[in-house]
Amino acid sequence: MSIVGVWRRYLQVKVLSFIVAILVIGFGVLVVWNTRTQSWTFLDQYKEASRSLADAIVPSIESSMLAGRPDIVRVLSRDLHTLKDVEQITIFRTNGVEAFTDLATLEEVQQGTSLDPEVVAKIQGMQARPTRTMHHPLFQQAVDNGTTQELFETVNGVPVFTLLRPLRNEERCQKCHGRDHLVRGVASISTSMARTTAALQAHRTQQGVVALLTILGVAGALSLSLGRVVLRPLRVLATVAQQIGQGDFAVRVPVRQHDEIGTLATAVNQMAVHLEQSYTELEHKAATHEAMATENARLYLKVQQQAEVLEAQVAARTQELETANRHKSEFLANVSHELRTPLTAIKGFVDNMLDGLTGELNPRQLRYLTRLQANTDRLARLINDLLDLSRIEAGRLELRPTTVRLAPLVHDVVASLRPVADARGLQLEAPTTDASVWADADKVTQVLMNLLGNALKFTPADGRVTVTVAHDGSAWVQIAVADTGPGIAAEDAAHIFDQFYQAAHMDLATRHGTGLGLTIAKTLVEMHGGRLWVESTVGHGSTFRFTLPVAPPVTPAAVPPPEERI
């Protein structure tokens, strides 16, 4: 793992790093400040020492001068070399050239004196080197102003402090040097700061080591206590949270503290409890749902099986019904044939007798035969109606629609029924309006015959029956048959289109129809897409109305198939 990785991974490393950084900065500032302060103190002490030295040296030089022994200056400077730190003592003339170079020889200096070999080496070094000159601006200032100047230099890597002390022509000097008070030279006393610098360096190193040890100690202690108080509980928390995350809801964090970490541990424990409860509930629900789904699937299969059984039953029943219906139709056809055959014979014989084939009839015979004829006709109509109805119900009655002009059709029907109307003493009025409908002409005739026949039957003598045709420009033409008969009560009006209602509920004296005519008429109109209804008030007659689709204005060949229109 890289250092960055470790840094990212461990909180302790981060905290430790911060502590160390803060301590390093703090101690660093402290050490630097302390060192600076100490160095200033050292420097001041050093300067003071240098000044004291100069103060001690200058009177000696002056006294040597006064004694007329400039050579002693040399000796003095030699002796002064024995002082610690003193690097060099030189007397410069005001022009910056070293003085007293022509006075003493080494041999002279060595006479009668036992010198330290180190000092001898120094003096020999002085003798060997060329005459020094001084051109520093501070030197010139010392000459011009007569004030002592201090100069810091670095010579051969060693810091050197030089004190430039002007030498005045005092009154006691004027005996040899003229009557003025001018500065006649400058004493340069250089002292090495090497010892001081080394001491400072040692001091700094010592302080640095102490600081480093302190930093390490404090950081280690802090880190240990942080680890015990914060990081270890956190690690335990992390482990437990991980276990909870993996689904082990039974684990708990031991709560040993009452601080924020303790609160966190308690919260994690509560969370685990809640999670365990939620999970248990969810498991329970899932189990319930699964059971329900299984049950649903089972029920669905059962329902499906039952539906299949039912479908099969329905299909079989439909088949049976279709077969039964076909048998019924065939049966009806056979029955009607067998009914018609004797009826034809009866009717034929009656007609023959009425037409005089058997000779003259007395009035009673004539009346009986006429009744026989009427009942035969009625029986024939009933058979026809029954057949029509069975065809309609079997869906086998087909319409052959064409464009039908209503005026001629109504005229023909009215003409055929006029004898009946005349015989009953009724007015029968035909329409003057015309309209074309898209219909099966035979079926329209059948409907009209039925409605007019009923009207003529039920309207008392001197009454009136009117047929009207109306077209208001819509898609429907309305045909109405109105009579001045007794009217139909509301409770009957609701049922007169039911099969055999008329036969069962009407007054026997007025019964002539089969009880199927209105049912058939209504069905025929509805097969055309129209409606058939009655409007009536008892005592004020009845009006039967029905609608038929208006004929298309173009040739029949160009119109849509009639099935779509009906």
Next chain:
Amino acid sequence: MNFKVLIADDEDDLVEVLRDRLEAYGFTVLTASTGREALETLRAEQIDGVFLDIKMPELDGLAVVEAIRRQDQTMPIIMVSASSYPHTATDALARGANAYIQKPFAWEILLAAIEQLYHITLRRAPCHP
């Protein structure tokens, strides 16, 4: 007006009703009660027209029409049936019958057909001049 016609019907009553009426108008009437018998009579006699029932034993009326039309295209044939099937009329006319009359019939219709086929006029009540 002395036409000899054949009435073929398995119902004796109908044969009698029709025969009485036609004889009243002066027709000579022969009768048959099956289709086969009708064809035999037609082969044996000189006949001016046939009144045919459809539902008859041995050979039905439609088969008889077909048989006649194979020999004779002009003989007037009037078919009279109590059949309830709407297609019966078209079946009869398609095989060559000149008219189809539904039983029970109204005399007016039957007489109108006869008048048209034989180019004659018949009184409506033959015995009440």
